[in-house]
Structures are given as structure tokens and as C-alpha cells.
Ligand SMILES: [Zn+2]
């Protein structure tokens with residue numbers, strides 16, 4: 148029921164506010180609906196996404212934490228594991244039952260002990276090290292493999308756009 | 315595409331509609347008032363001579379200019395009842411009142427409807443209209459226009475209450491998503507639910523009354539619907555009451571929330587309560603449909619086909635619920651038999667909270683791997699996945715009787731209840747029943763539902779299709795095409811979408827250079843970009859607008875939700891500004907370094 152989900156989200160929000168992980172901010176967009184959050188993720192240092200601040204939306208199901216939330220970047224993204232509409236494809240966000248890619252072991256998938264913080268940290272490491280086997284964005288995966296410099300240029304451009312600097 | 319987008323049906327504006335209705339009614343009243351000015355108006359002219367022969371003679375003597383107001387009104391009414399056009403106008407007016415009433419209730423209780431609520435309402439409405447249409451003309455097979463009218467008014471009232479009840483349920487679920495709902499919205503919603511429940515009692519009386527004259531079958535047809543409405547409403551009311559109780563307890567005892575948890579963790583009680591209501595509603599619906607099918611004696615018509623479709627759906631729902639329940643029982647028994655509750659010392663050693671709900675544990679169940687969880691938390695997780703949430707150790711809970719049950723079905727269950735795709739295709743051949751009825755086909759489809767299904771499409775197939783489309787339109791990135799294909803599932807439709815401009819490249823790719831014919835063209839826009847070093851970074855202002863004590867904001871979690879929102883907003887702004895500043899400074903430094911190198 149939504150009651151326990153709400154309490155858990157409140158607890159997570161509190162924790163994320165009091166001890167925010169480096170470069171990550173997350174919270175409900177509007178507290179009238181506690182099940183829709185916005186997160187800001189800073190691109191990890193030493194990678195092509197360094198310096199950017201990427202906004203993403205998290206939508207939680209009513210039976211959270213039994214089912215994982217859905218995550219979608221609201222800025223333009225070009226990354227092998229992010230669909231062109233911004234949806235994030237990482238194993239932690241997949242419920243144990245569904246396996247769209249067919250290769251993940253269930254150990255990496257969603258479980259109620261995961262949390263928003265862990266999801267966001269996984270997304271940071273995904274930004275740093277794309278998994279080019281997952282086919283969320285085929286073009287990006289191909290470019291990541293074969294034309295890294297070009298990929299980096301696009302990433303640079305995205306970083307500037309998120310910071311509001313003209314490209 | 316065969317889908318009729320119901321949203322685009324040209325429904326008239328409510329203001330215009332009520333205005334037209336009022337004007338039409340006034341015209342009718344004026345017409346009637348003109349007629350009764352004539353002294354002989356009450357002579358039967360076009361119908362029923364033998365009945366009114368003596369009555370007219372008797373009344374004609376008293377019918378002078380000295381009418382009272384009451385007489386005048388009743389005379390006008392008599393005239394209007396005789397004239398079919400006037401009757402329709404009055405019915406229209408009643409309908410208009412009904413809509414206005416609905417709008418008033420909506421304004422009073424709900425305020426503006428959210429988009430999803432509107433969509434849900436629209437779906438429910440059309441579904442209801444179609445099913446009732448089929449019921450009236452296919453099952454009951456009414457012959458007379460007054461019978462049609464009676465059924466219509468019954469179903470309008472019923473449908474109105476059903477929709478309100480559904481809306482209240484949606485709204486309640488939405489309100490329970492928020493920690494700061496004002497007390498008044500709860501009161502209003504509860505009052506509305508109670509009113510719906512009371513009205514369903516009234517409708518029960520009506521159905522008895524009608525059944526007394528119309529026969530047992532009619533009574534039952536009306537009774538099922540009323541019962542269904544009452545049960546659904548009661549379900550929401552009770553859930554709501556529990557929820558309010560939880561909230562109240564929480565606010566009175568915030569720190570030691572031991573009692574407050576007992577209700578939410580009612581465990582079996584709440585489980586059986588939900589199951590009981592769901593199953594009762596489903597079974598009543600099933601009986602209703604069976605009754606319709608058996609009674610109507612029309613096994614080979616469109617109506618019976620629709621009923622059978624619905625029966626099949628209901629049967630599957632019940633079966634699913636039953637399987638799920640068996641799984642639940644199995645898991646619960648397994649838990650109770652194989653994993654003991656943690657002892658007091660174990661609880662003390664383990665100071666952590668329950669990893670599932672993050673709340674403190676006074677009693678817990680211990681898994682063989684040594685991890686502790688609340689009993690109910692663990693149970694609801696193991697129902698969908700049989701491994702320890704923390705260490706992923708596989709627990710040997712495989713119910714032999716439900717091995718045939720596909721795991722995804724079980725898994726997707728909570729969402730499926732609310733997002734079951736509504737994709738009904740109706741072909742209604744009206745002339746089969748009553749000669750003046752039209753024939754039509756309509757597909758009621760849920761746009762969202764289609765989108766939800768897209769995950770299911772196989773990737774390799776989509777990929778092949780997408781490449782086919784891309785050979786025609788190389789400027790559109792493959793991923794965009796795949797997205798569209800997930801919806802359309804057809805190369806032709808996607809091509810059509812591109813040609814009609816419905817499918818365009820995302821903004822990043824839009825300004826790209828189309829001249830390049832090769833496969834890498836999609837990203838070539840970036841090669842024309844100026845080198846970062848040639849840019850004058852000094853023109854960028856890095857002085858961020860000073861936000862007061864942004865740093866201290868980070869370490870506070872306010873009790874007031876508006877303050878929390880404000881703080882969060884400031885933190886976000888601060889973060890973006892800082893990142894921007896850092897980025898520009900870094901670029902400046904790089905630019906100066908390049909310049910120094912050039913000078914030296
Ligand atoms: Zn728990």
C-alpha cells in the first residue's frame with residue numbers, strides 16, 4: 148500500500164538531504180506527489196561527461212520498494228545505456244522478473260534493499276563506464292566503441308547544454 | 315489507422331450546450347403557452363380519441379381565463395408531454411442538468427482533474443456506454459421507446475455514480491501519495507463516497523420497486539449493478555478509513571511509530587480484506603454476465619460475443635487472483651515452517667532497521683543467510699521473488715503447484731491491475747435488433763496502454779525494421795525510429811509518420827548536415843563546431859548570484875514541506891551555478907595555457 152511506500156520515500160529523502168552523496172541532489176518535484184522526483188547528477192570527473200549537471204525524473208510505483216522506480220533523463224543524452232527519450236537502461240532498475248536484454252543475472256537487478264541513492268550512484272558509474280553491450284542506444288554504443296573522440300565531442304556539447312553555455 | 319481517437323470527437327462546449335438546451339426548453343414552453351391560450355386546446359386532436367372524449371368535455375367548461383398558476387403549469391406540461399419534440403427537449407434538459415450537477419460536484423470536491431484522471435474517466439465512460447448499449451438493445455432487446463428511456467435514465471444515474479466512485483478512488487490513491495494533503499480534501503472526498511454509498515442504497519430500493527412490476531430478471535439485472543457499485547464504493551471507503559487512521563496515528567506518535575505500523579502491517583487481515591473485496595466484485599460481475607448470456611438466448615449474435623469476451627476476461631482475472639492467492643499461502647506457510655522468528659538477542663545484535671521498509675524492527679523473521687526482515691515485508695517480497703533481498707541467496711521456495719505460473723505475470727501484477735490495456739473492438743450491427751438503429755465499429759483504445767506494451771516487442775525484429783526505415787530516411791537516428799516502431803509495429807506506419815512530420819529527429823540531430831550520405835551522418839553536426847580554445851571564455855560571467863546560506867541549507871531537513879521544497883530548489887540552483895562556474899574557469903585556464911604556449 149502507498150502508506151509504507153510514502154514512509155520509506157520520506158526516509159530516503161531525509162537521508163539524501165542530510166547526507167547527500169557527492170554531486171547528487173534528489174527530491175520530490177512537488178510534495179503534492181511524493182512519487183515523482185527530480186534528481187540532479189553531476190558528471191563524474193575524469194570522464195567525457197565531467198562537469199555537466201544532468202537532470203532526471205524518477206517515478207516510483209505505489210508498491211515501492213517492492214518494484215523499482217522508472218528513471219528518465221530530462222535533458223538530451225547520448226549514451227549507450229540511455230534510450231533517446233532519456234529512459235535509463237541499467238540492471239538495477241529492472242525488476243527480477245523482466246529481463247529485456249536477456250543476459251543480466253538476477254543478482255544485479257532490483258531488490259527492496261536498493262535505494263534512490265544506490266540507483267543514482269549506479270547511474271554515475273554508468274556515465275563513467277558505459278556498458279556497450281546493452282542496446283539502449285545503438286548509435287551511441289557503436290560510436291563509443293569505434294569513434295571515441297567523436298563521442299567525447301558530443302558529450303562535451305551535452306555538458307555545455309546542461310550548464311546553459313552556448314555551444 | 316483503425317483507431318478512432320475518442321479525444322478528438324467534436325464534443326460541444328458545456329456552456330454552449332446548456333445555453334442551447336435552455337433556449338430550446340424556453341421555446342417549447344412558449345409554444346405550449348401559446349397553445350393553451352386557445353380555449354379549445356384540450357380537444358384531442360391527433361391521438362387517442364376514445365379515452366379523452368368525456369374528460370375533455372368536462373374540463374372544457376372550467377377552462378376559462380381565470381386559471382391559477384398551478385393549473386397553468388400543469389396545462390403547459392400536459393401540452394408538452396403530448397408533443398414529441400417537447401418531450402425530447404425536456405429529456406435533453408434533464409440530461410443537461412445532470413451534466414451540470416456532475417460538473418458542480420467535480421468543482422466542489424475534486425477541483426481540476428489531472429490528465430490521467432481525465433483519461434481514465436473518458437475510457438470508463440465510453441466503455442460503460444458501449445456495454446450498456448449492447449445490454450439494452452442486445453440483451454433486453456427493448457421494443458418501445460419509453461422502455462429505452464427508462465433504461466437510459468437508470469443507466470445515466472448508475473453510470474454517473476460509477477464514474478464518481480472511480481474518480482474518488484483515483485483521487486484517494488493520488489492523495490495517499492502526498493504527506494501534506496489538507497484535512498478538508500479528505501473530508502470532502504469521504505463525504506462524496508458516503509453519498510455515493512447512500513445513493514446506491516436508494517437505487518437498490520428503486521430496483522426492488524421496478525423488479526416488482528418488471529419481473530425477477532429485471533430486478534436481478536439492476537441489482538447486480540447496484541451491488542457492484544456499493545461494493546466498490548465500500549471498498550474505497552474502508553481503505554480510505556484505514557489510511558486516515560494510519561496518518562493520524564503517525565502524526566500523533568511520530569517517533570515511536572510502533573502502534574502506527576500495526577495497522578499498515580495488518581498483514582493477513584489487510585490481505586484477506588483486499589482479496590475478499592476484489593473477488594466478490596469479480597464474482598458478482600461474472601454472475602451478472604452469465605445471467606445476461608443465459609437469459610438473452612442469443613448465442614449467435616454480436617451481443618453474446620461481447621458478453622463472452624467480457625466473461626473470458628473476468629474468468630481469467632478470477633483465475634489469476636486464485637493462483638496468486640495460492641502462491642501467497644504457499645509462501646506464507648513456507649516462511650512459517652522453515653524460518654523461525656528472530657530471538658530477542660538476535661534482534662539486539664542486529665541494530666539495523668528492516669532493509670525493506672527502513673523502519674525499526676521489534677519482531678523479525680530470520681532467513682537462513684542470517685538476514686532479518688519484518689514478517690510482512692518479507693512475505694510481500696517473496697511473493698514475487700524467491701531470494702533474500704539483501705544477499706540474493708536463493709531460497710528454496712518453489713511452489714510445485716504454481717510452476718506453470720509464468721513469473722513475469724506474477725511480477726507485473728500490481729501495475730497490471732491499474733494499467734490493463736483497454737483495447738476493445740466493437741462492431742455493432744444495430745439493424746439486427748431494432749430496425750432504426752445504426753451499425754458502427756469502434757475501437758476503444760488506450761493510448762497509454764499501447765505505449766506500455768512496447769517493452770514486449772523483440773529487439774532484433776525492431777532493429778531490422780528500423781534499419782529498413784532508415785534506408786529511406788537516413789537523417790533520423792535509429793533509436794528514434796525504434797521508439798516509433800515500438801508503438802506502430804509496422805514499417806509502413808512509421809514511414810507514414812515520418813512523411814507526415816509526426817516523427818522528427820530529436821533536437822540534437824535536427825540541425826545536422828544532410829549532405830553526408832554515409833551511416834555516420836547523424837552525428838556529423840559536431841564536427842563543424844569551433845575549437846574550445848578559439849572561444850573567448852572571458853565573456854562568460856562566472857559571478858554567481860549570491861544565494862543566501864546555500865551551504866548551510868544542505869544539512870537541514872525541515873519539518874514543513876513548503877520549506878523543504880524551497881530548500882531543495884535552492885540547492886539545485888546552487889549546484890548548477892557552481893558547476894557552470896567550475897566549467898568556465900577550467901576552460902579559461904585551458905585557453906590561457908594555450909595562449910601562453912603560442913606566445914612563447
Ligand atoms: Zn519492514
Ligand SMILES: [Zn+2]
Pocket residue numbers: 681683684685702703704705706707
Ligand atoms: Zn541474505
